[in-house]
Amino acid sequence: MVGRKSGRALLREEGLQRTDNNLDLTTWPQVNMINQKNYYTDFLKRDDQILTFRLQAEENRNRMTKAARDRDRALAHGQNGLPYTEPDADVDDDMAMEDGAISEAYGSKTIVVHPGSQNLRLGLATDALPKTVPMVIARKAHESEAEADGAEPRPKRMKLDDGSWPTEPEKWFGEEFAAEYNTMAAEFRTYRRNNKRKVLPNSRELVVNWNTRTPPETIYEHNDPLRIDWTELPSDPGDAPDFFTGHAALRIPEKSNPRYRLYWPLQHGWLNEQDYSNKNLLYRDFFTIIEEAIKTQLGLRRKKDWAQYSCVLIIPDLYEKVLVSAVLQEMLRDFGFQRVCFIQESLAASFGAGYSISCIVDVGAQKTSICCVEEGMCVDQSRINLKYGGADVTETFIKMMLFDRLNYSDINLKRRHDWLLAEELKQKFCVMDDTNTSVMLFEFHLRAHGQNTRKYQWKAYDEPMLAPLGFFRPTIFDHSRKMLGRRSLIDGSKDLYDGTPNDPTTNSQLAILQSAAQNLPGAVVAKPSGPNAPGSIVPVSTPNRQQAVSAINRLHDLEGTPRSSVAGSPPPEESETPQPAAGDATPAVTYNSVQGPQPDTEVQDRTVPIMPIDQAILASIGAGAGNDDRRMRDFLGGIMVIGGGAKFPGFTTYLEQRLRVLMPNYGKEILIGPPPRELDPQVLVWKGGSVFAKLGRTNDSWIGQMEYDRLGARVLNYKCMWAW
Template identity: 60%
Template sequence: MVGKKSKQALFREEGKYVDRINSKNHYVEFLKRDDQVLALRQQQDERFNARNKAAVDIDRARAQAAQEGLQFTEPDPDFDDDMAMDDVDMENYGSKTIVINVGSQNMRLGLATDALPKTVPMVIAKKAARSETEDSEPQPKRIKLDAHVPSEEWFGEEFAKEYNAMSQEFRTYRRTNKRRVLPNSRELVTKWNSSTPPERIPEHSDPLRIDWTELPTNAAKAPDYFIGSAALRIPEKSKPRYHLHWPMRHGWLNEKDYDNHNALERDFFLILEESIKTELGLTNKREWNQYSCVFIIPDLYEKVFVAKVLDEFIRDFGFQRVCFIQESLAATFGAGYGAACIVDMGAQKTSVSCIEDGMVIEESRVNLKYGGYDVTETFVKMMLFDRLNYSDLNLMRRHDFLLAEELKQGFTTMSDENITVQAYDYHLRASGQETRKYTFKIYDEGMLAPLGYFRPTIFDHSEKLVGRHKLIPRSVDLYNAHPNDPLSPAQMAVIAYVNQAIPSAVMPALAKTVRLTPMVSTPIKQQQQRPLGIPAHLNGEQDATPLSSPAASPPQEENGTPHPTGEDAAGDENAGDKGAQPDTEVMDRTVPIMPLEQAILTSIHHGSGNDERRRREFMGSIMLIGGASKTPNLGPYLEMKLRAAMPQYPKEILVSSPPRELDPAVLVWKGGSVFGKLRMTNDSWIGALEYDRLGSRILNYKCMWHW
């Protein structure tokens, strides 16, 4: 028996079948209006309540004035969006706002009303069986360390070749500048240093002796940890022993020196918590729910880290509300600039970004993994290479680390005007030992070490990526599992440059063959002519495929925008629209470094696009900030290098320091304090209620940039 056919089957047979669709209107409004989003609805409610409160206050004041027979002048209840909230409703808003800027070597924090922040070393000393000096090999690393091995061989053949090449180029540079050059300058330095012993001074006769951190005689009563400067002043052979830990390295959480992520995060937040208590005097943690916090993050941040900070600040620290601001944007707030190219030179990280109209241009962001500490380490290596009479100098020792930082600040410069063989002295002060006064000579070491900013191959990059993502996973997209941390075309240009030009900064590949697949953050554009004067490597005119790949890659576009190749493009139908993701293995094993002047030009090129007006504007407003930027004459030297690279802009290029004699080391923090007092930041604040309901998803609605 044949079954009964459905109407659809009959319609198909007759060729009359059409897809039956409900005739009702399927238009929906889900999350298409502001009042449907919790974060935006709450902002509207707060504004509505503020207006109601202001209206009630005005009515009350009017009634009281009428009762007393006084004339009443109605105030304006609305405030200018850019007005600092210094005194509203008899309350100083900045006095309840904490601003925190965390660096790899130092943290700066304070209240928004403070003129200057407190500076705290980002280090914690914890009880341990052995100190970090006893557990680690000396720094800088000596490849060959023996009484019979000359100092020229301590750091390997590559360093010796690079150092001698830089020294020879420096001689040529001085002759070009009509400076006097002695042929035996290096020999004069090494002969003096190797034959001059130190002078010993009893500790009680040293007027500048160091006050070391005191420990109780009973070791059992010693504190479990110290933070900041107190940690650096603990004697090396203390009882009990203490081990120093640096939770931040190269702008990332320091996964290399930790065994589990809980200990790493606990140390990081413990330093923040204790610093707030000791430096700001907020010892009662129960009162922190009355305070807000502005936390400054890098331009190229890691989402997992930012989400963890938000969670800790809301749940454990108990702050009333939290907001985030990017470093370069904070710098423009502090300097009062509307558009600029910000070059932030820290201890272990240098970032470059272009800012326009109060926003970081995403395509321009560059994050380089070198800074002032690399100069310190290289300066020490150069002096030891030239037989410094304190040959046992070890940066893992606390007093040697402080001495090396002092020597760098005192003797490094970017001016060759006074570079001659000169004698200087320094004092080595160690706990429980006599003070030793060393007289030593240097020649060109003081300028060649900071020249590493423009020749980063002289720096040691061998361990900067060790342990990367060993403990803390990369943030990935929930739908396609692609990494979704921010990445810019300018940063990808740096990665491609390293893979081609600096093989020593590319860590060994894994067993499988990998291929660099750059990401695009914008749709692929039509071919455009390379702007006049832009060097080829800044414009993407290079083969981004390492030699390990047997397949030839398609030619790059003239505008320098990286785009997917091969199976990456074929595997995603929309690759040209949303961009392919970079090969994470290649990213994780490439140290992003580039000569500083080239990094700045790369950032400006990608930030300005093909707009000549914007390019000239950024080139004329390059601002050097950060502690490492205080190297004498660094700004004029950088300006000279930029003009040599871009001769078609002889007058437009200008490198300046922060205005109004602001300290470049604290400018970012200062901008955060200004940002925290502006009414416009109300849209960026994240409260406990919003976070409890939405979690880290709230950042999509609250960040001033594309999260």
Template identity: 60%
Template sequence: MVGKKSGKALQREEGLERTDNNMDLTTWPQVNMINQKNYYTEYLKRDDQFLAFRTQNEEATNRMVREARDRDRALAQSSRGVTMAGDGTAGAGGDAMDVDEDLVAEDNTAAVATQEARGSKIIVMHPGSQNLRVGLASDALPKTVPMVIARRDKENESEAGDGEPSPKRVKIDDELPEEPEKWFGEEFSKKFASMATELKQRMRNNKRRLLPNSKELVINYNRRGAVETISEHNDPLRIDWTELPPNPAKAPDYFTGQAALRIPEQSKPRYKLFWPIRNGWFNEHDYTNKNLLFEDFSTIVEEALKSELGLSRRKDWSQYSCVFVIPDLYEKNYVISILDIMLRNFGFGKVCFMQESLAATFGAGYSISCIVDIGAQKTSICCVEEGLCSENSRINLKYGGWDVTETFIKMMLHDWFPYEDINLKRRYDYLLAEELKQKYVTMNESDINVQTYDFHLRAAGQDTRKFVFKTYDETMLAPMGFFRPDIFDNSWKLERRRNLIDRSYDLYDGSPNDPTSIAQNFALEFYGGIPTATNGSADGPSSSTPAPSSLAPPSRQQPASFLSRFNDLESTPRTSVANSPAPDGGPGTSTPQPGRASPAVGGAGGLGDGSGGPAAGPTAAMPVYDPTAEKIGAAEARDRVLPSMPLDRAILASVAQGARGDERKMRDFYGGIMVVGGGSKIPGLNNFLEQRLRELQPGLAKEILVGVPPRDLDPQVLVWKGASVFGKMSSSGNDSWIGQKEYDVLGSRLLMHKCMFNW
């Protein structure tokens, strides 16, 4: 009897059996599905998987191996010496102890020598608006070079712009008034008189004796204009001017530093001065080409390295590292440009960046302090605690020592200064004005009386002229502009701003990401009156803090601020808009489009024509909130306002944001205020500032102390000194070096991982 056949047998008989000939349907590699219940990866989760950290660890390992070999070699040599000294002697034990002590002393000496040797290969640079301070980290003091370059041109700077002098005189009917009191306008005269009245009242309160006709004595004496001519061969302090070849065709294309300032005004060919950095920014006012701006900056630094440091061979520069000092409230494009110049143009082996205020604390040895850095054309304030700058306490004000010089000359001309043709665009007049400020400007009330001074005017190809003049309160009213910055001439400081160098934008959502701070926003609102907002930069969201009552400007109400609204928006994390559909302008568009424009203040923005009213059609369009457009608008509003604020009130704002309500921190910051920079060398400035702060904060009057750098250090070079100390630290204490190899691979993205501050 035949049994029942199975299904496979029936399929085999019918030819339906499935056969496998080991042939794939496709040659494309097939990836199995990932088990979501047991999914794990280590990609970019360890330091050794990232090039920057891996290179750093490899260098540390190689250094440890090298040091271990040197130590073993030294021990082997010392043991051989001990064996030879102990053969055939009874006092071998005592000799061995002496040898051990000698070895310890040699090790200590070797450690110091190693640090000094490390510093001899590190270049420290601190550029400013007026001077460049550069030197090796092993040097005691830096070399100071004027941050200026003179290039061949059709006309010099004093002949450009129809020969308009500086300070600018006001003309009536195209003619200069005969009375110097009218040269600078009625507004300046009113501010000058107001400041003089305030000073008199202050001196009366301090029981100072005042002469009733002091101003008339000064004007009547200066009006006579006593001038004495001295022949050049009888002048023992004559100036050696920069010599040019007789043939103009053989004249150099440029001069840098002090040689540029010593070129005669009527030289053949003409030379024109250019300052690559103005007001702490790249100088977009005097340049029309960004490449020429960077080239001039590089040329000044290169000539300083060759002439001041003796590094004449560029091929040796790869053996040197560079510590570059940047502002506390920096611009990202500025830092990126400097990094590219240092590594690509100069070819340094490594580069690291350090903020100015942090460098000042390193130089002074302070762990917590409020640093006030008064430079030539900008003043920065920042609270530093335990090696970190408080981000929301950073303030960058666009006035400094040069504004004091210009205002001092204006006040002297207002009071019939005998040298009435002074023009700060001329090189010898510029040097003369700086000399007069350094000699006679003071903030000591005891020095305010009618004084008789003299100066010598030395110009190329002319006999020396000696002027005698009198001063009264002009010597103190000019630096008091730090506390009344509206007396300074700020008309040109924002001209051509963002004309060559744009702001930095976020790679994902296209919003501006240059760092800002709440304290800086107070400075922008103080005189500008334009509400600003945080831009959602890498500094992260910041919460609003009410300004102290003393921050409101006198005789005007604090402008309405939208800071709280923007900060409330930023305080809640939002999902990234990187994967959102691109605007109508196409991919990569970072400017607000008509269809996405945010509503204007006080009205609702439409989706149609962007005119602020409802869109045309049967139904009105709802307003659309675009955070990117809001941030771009806030950044543009900030660029239209010059940050200017009285120095004492700016310090209060910075300390308030640095302490963040912590009374202990506030007392530490007030007790550790340190004023540095060239502008801080005005006699009596620290005492005057301390009195002003105590008047504004009577409850903390005993805690407020404005100090000077310790160990009699020059406040001008303190920041450079701190950067040199930082540069000599071992790599275990400084892991912010950026090398050539990793920069070639990752570019400026390294700054996010290498900078000690929040990039």
């Protein structure tokens, strides 16, 4: 019988005994576990750890080093008999110093770009005034814009059951427009009587009778000294360019061979998703217009020279992050600019005017933005963006004249020459001063390609005054197509972590959306699917003054709600909670007990933000001032109206009167001042951008190529002057 073996003998015989002499399994150092109860890190908690700030500090060190070397060199030359002059601290390094003189003005290598829905304004920062280019591109197509959609004219005429138009122009635009127009006319007569003006009872009949009986006069081309130079196309259609931009696009004949169709990449301050079916083509047209304008208007034909230039982009106060990020990428990657920075429109206007505190009312062609600016910053909660402007006045003016039997009844704003004619008529004849309002005789010349010039004489009474009054009664405007196609191509920006929408919005804007969804007819577009037809409009009740004032008062409730709270905030009282209107017009604001008012993005993207401009101004100022009476008085005394959409004589005076009626306790403080130094209100925003471009080393918002290559669009979090 074999004896029992020890454990050590078994390990040796089985090969399990350890023979590595206690050597480690690897030469890599082993890190012990961290005591999670007591550890700390300062990663990305200091400014000197962030790339953008490190580059800025390095640039400052290099500037100081260069200044010290230049000083030593100048002192050395001074010992040799040359005088020494102390360098100017305000002079930037980019201004090359040669023999004590500046070789070129600072800003001569900086391009300032301000894109708008109707016009693009750009120029060098050293220019006195910008170049203005229509924000339009004409591309080859099977049919022109006037021939599309069954050649339906604009303004759209209502058709009978048999498909024909009514013989009476009073029925062309429906009963709602006729009722609104007649109501405005009656209120205008009452307004004139209260101002001790003479009112003739048969003024409208005199206008209708004259326009019905007066035919146009034909002027042959050789007798017309102001004939139009149309864009010439080559005789061979195959040699025709693929596109035209700017003024040349608007002067292409309607019946050209080949056909061209106009596209406006920006509409109502947004990317025009309605007329495009491809996102890439939309972006390409937007940047092509800017690129061609830089080449033709600034003379920079070679893109390889653009690397020597910087660019300042002026963006809306309530911008869209997707568009700003796309612009930043295009300007640095494709255009190849040396550096790029952004500035908001209202802030640029305050720079151009030199105001430290003001309420900026920017009335554009298709949008109106309102924002309070204080000490070089936009007051966040005061930003408002309304989707109407000068183009709505143009269309309404044409509808009113057609309603009163204008003898050029075939006018169609889809035709290029008719659209230019309508803009000319609005700029010449529309006023907001009833001093000289009476039955007056006007005339215009119609110039179309391939036709003799026709001279029209027509009479008007209150139409030139009532059309601009639409700013104070936006229900007269047509809002039916303003939200069509919204979010069909480009989604809104969303938070990287929780996926919630993070485009900037304000309590003021949300309150206007909420008020419009409940009280204004045609403000909410129906859902694309469901029992309602796509693009149909949900009818709701017409607002009264009490409803509008309550919408303004709700701003204080929304502003007073804390944005964050551990315990949570109670919801508003049931009596103050807005109730959804009939149909699909649900409120555009929901309430979160922790984060306060939150936008319902689905409804928000289908609601047209519209409100009378005087009430919107008070809503913006109320949100910007809060409960501070001093700030309220400062904003009311610093209202400045800019933009080309409201260049009507007497507009600011009439607006002051309306504001004093709404705010009788602040009647003496309300003051609307014109832009200083007799600046054109249309170019004031661009002028402010040019001032911002020449700030020199005090401007820390420039984004360079290396920063964008490493951080991408995230660099905007550190470089924007506002909370991105």
